[in-house]
Amino acid sequence: MKIYNSIQEFDTKAKTIVTLGTFDGVHKGHASILDKVIKSSAATGCESVVLTFFPHPRMVLQQNTDIKLLNTMNEKAYLLDKLGINNLIVHPFDRNFSRLTAEEFVKNILVDSLNISKIIIGYDHRFGRNRTATINDLIQYGETYNFEVEQISALEVDEVSVSSTKIRNALDDGAITKANEFLGYNYFLSGKVVEGKKLGRTIGFPTANIAIDEDYKLIPAKGAYIVSSIINGKAVAGMMNIGSNPTVGGTAQTIEVHFLDFEGDLYGKALKINLHERLRNETKFASVDALKMQLEEDKSATIHYFNTTGNEKLPL
Known part of the structure; x- marks a missing residue:
């Protein structure tokens, strides 16, 4: 084109x-x-x-x-x-x-x-x-x-x-499955990986911080989501958080993705993040350990999602 x-x-x-x-x-x-x-x-x-x-x-x-x-x-x-x-x-x-x-x-x-x-x-x-x-x-x-x-x-x-x-109403509510149904494809965010506070790696969940330049882009409701992306030509599953990280005293909204089965430097890389399902609301946990336990549950749910639905859920 x-x-x-x-x-x-x-x-x-x-x-x-x-x-x-x-x-x-x-x-x-x-x-x-x-x-x-x-x-x-x-x-x-x-x-x-x-x-x-x-x-x-x-x-x-x-x-x-x-x-x-x-x-x-x-x-x-x-x-x-x-x-x-x-x-x-x-x-x-x-x-x-x-x-x-x-x-x-x-x-x-x-x-x-x-x-x-x-x-x-x-x-x-x-x-x-x-x-x-x-x-x-x-x-x-x-x-x-x-x-x-x-x-x-x-x-x-x-x-x-x-x-x-x-679609807009569904995204505002975090209803990704409904939005995807109307779209006919997975809603996605496009951005560049930038340096963050690197707190995720201290609890075993390193994240890629996604910066979106276009301030007019509709960002779905705060919360945790099942996502996927293409990295170096390969479909990679992940879980994403949209929010301010209140458990560790965050205030500014960030978009952070923890990729499963991936290791490597993503800084400066442009990524397309496909949103599949919403896991939960953003929550302020009583402790970092409680947050880590929830992230383990999110990881299990993400693995189960892709294991039970097959690779057709990993769109290019």
Whole structure:
């Protein structure tokens, strides 16, 4: 998949099948829409294009909104690439872009820049300055500028919005299994291993401290989780804690992973942490020994989880 950092960067002589939106989570609801784009492009010999925006429009137009997203842009690109999209355009969203009229958007962006053959879009999609243009306007522009408009049904559009809300709510509650069900894959965190206080190694549970640069990424509820990651090409199981380590007087939130059956230096390494199940809430234990006993139980539960479900639970 080719990635472009603006509409202006995109250049193709081939006709395109386009869809546009935030596609946050790239979940099951999105997948059905994206599948239409991929199949349509394959059937017609066109290039498939996803046009998305960053920052998220709500970050720009509703600056008091503290929106948390299911994917960073790199994560979204990874998921779209896996689905088989040919081109991803991540266009910078600002107030000037939001002021384009509907016809300017269609003529300058869809027709002149994207060389559009067809757009696949929600029946309730609104666009142009103040979002005044509707799908009916888009159909008329399609007739004028010679491109097809395929409407996504109310049922599919509703599935997308309902799923996104349910996923966010589930993650806020720590309900990882439910979130994964809606996503169609394991929710994951992407970050770099940084140096921590190294307290885990003193009790036999060394951890990799994961730093996530993107402050808009939705972090699930505090607690302990069963996780996995790919390290040096191999799937490795682990257990992760999201929280402040109150037993040892911690205050700042950290994300720490203890990997099973792994030894080595991970400092500076970028990791994708797949979340499988939630083990428990974060707890302030009476002593470090009590914490260590709980970690042993967490380890046993993690081993049991992977032993009983098999390697299919260790996604690449």
